[in-house]
Amino acid sequence: MSRYPVTWRFLDALEAVAAFLWPRRMHRYTGVLLLVPAVALVGLLVAGLFQMGDSSLRLLDTETFEQSEDYSLANYRDLIEKPTYFTVLWRSTWAAALVTVLTLLLGFPYAYAMVRTRSAWRRKALLVSLFLPFFIGQVVRAYGWLVVLGKTGLVNTLLGTLGLGPFKMIYTFPSLVFGLVQYMLPFAVLLLAPAITAIDEELESASESLGAGGWRTLWHVVLPLARPGLVASAVVVFTLTLTDYAMPVVLGGGTNDFIANAVYDAFFRISDNGLGSALALTLVVFGSTVVAVMLGLLGAGTLGMRGRGNAR
Amino acid sequence: MRLSPRAVFGAVIAFNLVALALPTLVILGASFTEGNMIVFPPEGFSLKWYDKVLGSEPLREAFLRSLWVSLICTAAGVPAGAFAALAMARFRLRFAGALQIYLLLPFTIPLIASGIGLMLFFGEIGILGDLWPVGIACAVINLPFMIWAVLASVNGLDPDLENAAANCGAPPLQTFLTVTLPAVMPGVITGGLLLFVLAFNEFLVSLLLTDANTVTLPVSIYNSIRSIITPDLAAVSVVYIAVAGVAIVLLDRLVGLEVFLRGK
Amino acid sequence: MDKRRPFDRRDFLLGSAAAAATLPFGGLAFAAAPAKPKELVVRVWGGEWKDAIDPGASKSFTANTGIAIRYDETEDNELQPKLWAAIKQKRRPPVHVNWDTTTNATKSALRNMGEDLSDLSNLGGLLPVAKPLGFDKWPLVNVYSYVYVLAYSQTAFPNGAPDSWSVMLDPKYKGRIALYNDGIGFHPAAQVAGGGKVADIPKNMKACWDFIGKLKAQKPLLGEDPDFTNWFQKGEIDLACTIVTNARGAKKNGVKVAWTVPKEGAKMDTDALWVPKGLPANEVYWAKQYVNHALSKEAQQVWCDGLGLPGVNPNITPPADMVGDPAYPTKDEDFKRLIRVPNKIQVENEKEWFGRFKQIMQG
Numbered sequence: 001m002s003r004y005p006v007t008w009r010f011l012d013a014l015e016a017v018a019a020f021l022w023p024r025r026m027h028r029y030t031g032v033l034l035l036v037p038a039v040a041l042v043g044l045l046v047a048g049l050f051q052m053g054d055s056s057l058r059l060l061d062t063e064t065f066e067q068s069e070d071y072s073l074a075n076y077r078d079l080i081e082k083p084t085y086f087t088v089l090w091r092s093t094w095a096a097a098l099v100t101v102l103t104l105l106l107g108f109p110y111a112y113a114m115v116r117t118r119s120a121w122r123r124k125a126l127l128v129s130l131f132l133p134f135f136i137g138q139v140v141r142a143y144g145w146l147v148v149l150g151k152t153g154l155v156n157t158l159l160g161t162l163g164l165g166p167f168k169m170i171y172t173f174p175s176l177v178f179g180l181v182q183y184m185l186p187f188a189v190l191l192l193a194p195a196i197t198a199i200d201e202e203l204e205s206a207s208e209s210l211g212a213g214g215w216r217t218l219w220h221v222v223l224p225l226a227r228p229g230l231v232a233s234a235v236v237v238f239t240l241t242l243t244d245y246a247m248p249v250v251l252g253g254g255t256n257d258f259i260a261n262a263v264y265d266a267f268f269r270i271s272d273n274g275l276g277s278a279l280a281l282t283l284v285v286f287g288s289t290v291v292a293v294m295l296g297l298l299g300a301g302t303l304g305m306r307g308r309g310n311a312r
Numbered sequence: 313m314r315l316s317p318r319a320v321f322g323a324v325i326a327f328n329l330v331a332l333a334l335p336t337l338v339i340l341g342a343s344f345t346e347g348n349m350i351v352f353p354p355e356g357f358s359l360k361w362y363d364k365v366l367g368s369e370p371l372r373e374a375f376l377r378s379l380w381v382s383l384i385c386t387a388a389g390v391p392a393g394a395f396a397a398l399a400m401a402r403f404r405l406r407f408a409g410a411l412q413i414y415l416l417l418p419f420t421i422p423l424i425a426s427g428i429g430l431m432l433f434f435g436e437i438g439i440l441g442d443l444w445p446v447g448i449a450c451a452v453i454n455l456p457f458m459i460w461a462v463l464a465s466v467n468g469l470d471p472d473l474e475n476a477a478a479n480c481g482a483p484p485l486q487t488f489l490t491v492t493l494p495a496v497m498p499g500v501i502t503g504g505l506l507l508f509v510l511a512f513n514e515f516l517v518s519l520l521l522t523d524a525n526t527v528t529l530p531v532s533i534y535n536s537i538r539s540i541i542t543p544d545l546a547a548v549s550v551v552y553i554a555v556a557g558v559a560i561v562l563l564d565r566l567v568g569l570e571v572f573l574r575g576k
Numbered sequence: 577m578d579k580r581r582p583f584d585r586r587d588f589l590l591g592s593a594a595a596a597a598t599l600p601f602g603g604l605a606f607a608a609a610p611a612k613p614k615e616l617v618v619r620v621w622g623g624e625w626k627d628a629i630d631p632g633a634s635k636s637f638t639a640n641t642g643i644a645i646r647y648d649e650t651e652d653n654e655l656q657p658k659l660w661a662a663i664k665q666k667r668r669p670p671v672h673v674n675w676d677t678t679t680n681a682t683k684s685a686l687r688n689m690g691e692d693l694s695d696l697s698n699l700g701g702l703l704p705v706a707k708p709l710g711f712d713k714w715p716l717v718n719v720y721s722y723v724y725v726l727a728y729s730q731t732a733f734p735n736g737a738p739d740s741w742s743v744m745l746d747p748k749y750k751g752r753i754a755l756y757n758d759g760i761g762f763h764p765a766a767q768v769a770g771g772g773k774v775a776d777i778p779k780n781m782k783a784c785w786d787f788i789g790k791l792k793a794q795k796p797l798l799g800e801d802p803d804f805t806n807w808f809q810k811g812e813i814d815l816a817c818t819i820v821t822n823a824r825g826a827k828k829n830g831v832k833v834a835w836t837v838p839k840e841g842a843k844m845d846t847d848a849l850w851v852p853k854g855l856p857a858n859e860v861y862w863a864k865q866y867v868n869h870a871l872s873k874e875a876q877q878v879w880c881d882g883l884g885l886p887g888v889n890p891n892i893t894p895p896a897d898m899v900g901d902p903a904y905p906t907k908d909e910d911f912k913r914l915i916r917v918p919n920k921i922q923v924e925n926e927k928e929w930f931g932r933f934k935q936i937m938q939g
Contacts, residue, residue: 015483035396042418045453082935131569136336136552242422243423253798
């Protein structure tokens with residue numbers, strides 16, 4: 001007769017404890033139970049939003065530097081009346097749009113090659129080249145670009161040997177856009193790749209065997225089928241760029257602030273928590289509206305969180 | 313001459329590869345310089361900056377603090393995200409749509425707003441200035457990544473397998489431990505590694521939530537960039553390159569990087 | 577016990593015990609100083625500034641007391657809300673000693689955020705400028721004065737110093753000018769350079785904003801202290817409105833940089849040290865000792881030499897390279913060329929001035 005294994009006894013004991021803590025009649029609430037930690041964590045964020053909302057309605061007294069006791073909408077009025085905030089918002093939005101388009105243009109070929117290449121080695125190489133900068137962090141990479149593009153940097157030195165330059169390639173809006181595109185590239189590729197994987201290669205070969213050239217196949221077959229990935233990439237890159245903080249600080253030279261920098265300035269340069277909170281909430285509303293519009297028009301794409309479900 | 317997509321794609325990819333690698337190589341190279349300024353190509357070859365960095369106590373403390381923050385983030389985020397993904401994939405829930413929006417909040421709310429909100433809230437409840445709330449904050453803002461990673465695995469698991477196990481008489485916990493959990497492990501590992509690296513790299517939220525006593529490594533590097541920049545900054549950055557390398561190797565060994573190519 | 581006797585051995589013992597119990601309190605003056613913390617955190621500006629205070633005040637303090645000094649290089653403006661929040665929420669403040677601009681320190685003092693420094697022994701012999709205006713006690717102490725000079729690259733100006741701030745408007749220097757992020761130190765100079773009068777600050781600053789508006793077209797670089805040294809060293813700029821210390825730092829590293837006080841004048845101001853409230857009692861004591869030490873002749877001599885700035889201790893001598901420099905005012909005619917804006921006006925208006933400057937520069 002075989003002995004009852006120890007592990008089984010252990011599992012039985014665990015099972016008994018679980019059954020005691022979570023009896024059968026509660027089983028249909030297991031889903032809810034499983035959600036509690038995540039909901040609690042995100043709840044912290046919601047609490048933060050309320051805190052900001054409360055703060056945004058209070059004015060700053062410049063003599064005592066205390067926030068006022070009573071509420072008013074003066075901070076929001078300030079935002080609308082002072083042209084600087086509109087300028088910053090416009091600049092952030094324009095940069096976000098530019099960066100999104102450029103990143104998709106640069107990222108799609110990369111994602112396509114990564115998915116379609118037959119060589120596993122090449123695929124891995126492309127993946128590693130993508131992940132390494134992704135894991136290094138924004139600040140260090142931006143600083144790397146300062147070194148490469150500075151007046152005495154690598155590019156200017158090379159151009160110097162050709163008798164050109166030196167050109168001013170940092171602390172300008174174009175350099176900021178360039179840095180952002182570089183930063184966003186991994187995000188875009190990672191969101192495009194699953195969508196391209198889902199495209200049956202047979203469709204492309206069929207198209208070509210019917211006489212369509214490379215570009216036509218791309219335009220009429222691949223791109224439309226890759227739409228979920230394109231949408232997801234566009235949405236992610238746009239919002240990340242719109243709300244970026246570090247790049248404008250490192251590469252912008254102080255005159256190319258984005259909204260996140262304006263928020264930070266409000267809190268930490270003029271100590272006006274109310275104005276900063278109002279600006280941050282405006283950004284939340286603006287960003288969410290843009291995302292909602294984009295997703296509404298184009299569908300959630302690969303960003304969806306739906307499970308394929310198995311209701312118990 | 314008509315340019316085929318292959319040629320154009322090839323050129324774009326080459327450009328991307330150079331652009332992606334350049335900052336990394338430059339920082340790496342500059343860290344070996346003999347001189348006192350960060351230049352590339354480096355002047356001479358010397359390991360003195362690494363000496364300085366390894367011997368610097370504030371940097372070592374910042375590094376350890378970043379590790380601690382990453383551990384807390386992973387410890388909090390992995391269970392929360394994994395369970396949430398399971399719940400959404402396996403259970404019929406009311407308000408599933410609203411739930412999706414709610415759990416995507418850390419992603420839709422701009423990072424600066426999340427950071428400031430958490431800063432204000434943590435301040436109100438008096439935990440600002442400690443290190444562990446920074447870890448929790450990182451878990452909050454990166455939760456969607458965890459949920460996505462696990463969802464990808466869960467959706468790949470045939471629910472009939474769990475039913476079969478139950479049919480064979482396995483009680484629920486055992487089914488979970490022996491059937492579900494191993495199947496979602498790839499997602500859990502991917503998500504966990506991602507959480508760890510993202511928390512280790514987290515800059516903006518750390519900037520808002522830490523002060524001189526709790527400064528983490530990315531903030532320390534940022535402060536140095538805004539101060540006089542000597543090549544020890546490059547040497548420190550190499551730490552990040554190393555950590556990134558280790559994470560990639562781990563991810564590849566345990567799960568395979570190709571997992572990111574597949575959909576959900 | 578025999579109660580008829582007014583005083584006996586037991587009373588004596590009780591009395592001694594009572595006296596012994598009060599000894600720690602009454603005997604504080606004779607007792608050892610409070611427990612030493614492992615380290616003190618001092619907020620500093622990075623680069624030349626940290627490099628000056630370290631040999632000046634910190635190393636000697638550590639040698640005397642054994643307490644290590646750690647530096648926090650968060651910008652003064654950025655630390656301020658964190659400090660205020662910590663004090664208000666009854667948490668421990670992030671620093672022990674804040675090396676701050678006098679204007680910022682005054683804002684904190686107005687909110688009652690600083691410990692009183694009146695009992696420091698070295699306060700006695702300091703120059704009058706050390707005492708903060710508008711307070712009867714010492715919630716902060718000014719430690720030196722400085723001038724926001726017009727720094728220039730000598731390669732760009734081989735014929736000597738430019739004589740006016742309006743050289744910044746010369747299209748030749750487009751993209752090669754630098755100012756502080758919020759324009760600090762520049763507003764009064766811009767006011768005069770724009771054709772206005774100092775007396776009109778803050779009522780009518782149109783001249784200032786007009787000048788800055790014209791400057792915007794020159795695409796200036798905006799940054800903090802270490803950026804100026806860095807930019808001069810990397811050859812990114814030819815002109816800057818910055819504190820002389822930063823330009824001097826680049827010069828020490830071999831860059832051909834010099835500075836001048838143009839004909840319109842330059843703004844002069846002071847920096848201060850203060851100790852935030854909310855620290856444990858023993859740490860307050862030692863933080864105050866650090867401040868006291870920083871005011872001593874030995875500390876000030878090395879510290880201010882490193883900065884190239886005139887300190888508040890009357891017994892120090894100027895460094896060799898700053899003797900006769902208009903940015904190191906010692907004589908009356910030096911002071912006449914400098915513009916001083918009262919702290920009170922700065923405290924009330926800085927937010928608006930910084931905001932407007934940013935507005936023009938971002939627009």
